[in-house]
Amino acid sequence: MKNYIDIGINLTNRQFHNDIEHIIQNALEATVTQMILTGTSVKGSEEALRIAKEYPTVLYSTAGIHPHDAKSRDNQSIGKLKKLLVNKEVVAVGECGLDFDRDFSPRDQQEKCYKEHLELAIEVQKPLFLHERAAFTRFMAVTKDYLPQLPKAVVHCFTGTLAEAKTYLNNGFYLGFTGAISDTKRFAHLEEVVKYVPLDKIMIETDAPFMLPKNVPKANLVKYHERRNEPAFLPYVAQSIASFKGITVETVALETTKNTKDFFGI
Numbered sequence: 001m002k003n004y005i006d007i008g009i010n011l012t013n014r015q016f017h018n019d020i021e022h023i024i025q026n027a028l029e030a031t032v033t034q035m036i037l038t039g040t041s042v043k044g045s046e047e048a049l050r051i052a053k054e055y056p057t058v059l060y061s062t063a064g065i066h067p068h069d070a071k072s073r074d075n076q077s078i079g080k081l082k083k084l085l086v087n088k089e090v091v092a093v094g095e096c097g098l099d100f101d102r103d104f105s106p107r108d109q110q111e112k113c114y115k116e117h118l119e120l121a122i123e124v125q126k127p128l129f130l131h132e133r134a135a136f137t138r139f140m141a142v143t144k145d146y147l148p149q150l151p152k153a154v155v156h157c158f159t160g161t162l163a164e165a166k167t168y169l170n171n172g173f174y175l176g177f178t179g180a181i182s183d184t185k186r187f188a189h190l191e192e193v194v195k196y197v198p199l200d201k202i203m204i205e206t207d208a209p210f211m212l213p214k215n216v217p218k219a220n221l222v223k224y225h226e227r228r229n230e231p232a233f234l235p236y237v238a239q240s241i242a243s244f245k246g247i248t249v250e251t252v253a254l255e256t257t258k259n260t261k262d263f264f265g266i
């Protein structure tokens, strides 16, 4: 039977407050059998691990500081993340990277924080969960120095150009796709990208509560939470990939699940 793995959900986001049990149950009923909770700050990463430990072999987590949060980093941050990474439930370093779209943290602080994450991943030898938005050129320039020693890496929620996707693939990176690919107005170019990227380099994610897929039927949306994405909607991301590539959704489920298990060792 087919199943799906969501490589990125922000379950500690306040939109899921008091709703976690129910959200996980919905996901399991939608055959989303495993989920990786994204850590976006030291505190958020600690909280993600605490939740993951309550659902062994179903939930996992990452430990990192989102570029938006780079300004919150202090001298103890990386040490705290390193402690979290000792746990078997914490399967990746991140999310980390550069975000020049909104610049919520100054760019020099983002870079410093990102470099420390790259060094941390090399030290603990766990995969990297990367975030890059409107920062491709600088992101590759920073990353290049570390490439020879770098563990496996996935660029999550990819929304860039085909040329950028090609560069990532050439450097051995995987790409994570979200419901953004179903947004044919804002992200029409992603159809071409999805067609190009080999299935064995693709993983899927909801990035919930963000990035609600456009192809979720209105009737499936939760009352009072009509704009909130949840891991139960992951199969809609797989459906978009299947239709772009002209393959079955079963194939997408099978292959992305295999990629994810191999990549994160879960």
Ligand SMILES: [Zn+2]
Pocket: 095, 130, 131, 156, 157
């Ligand atoms: Zn991100």
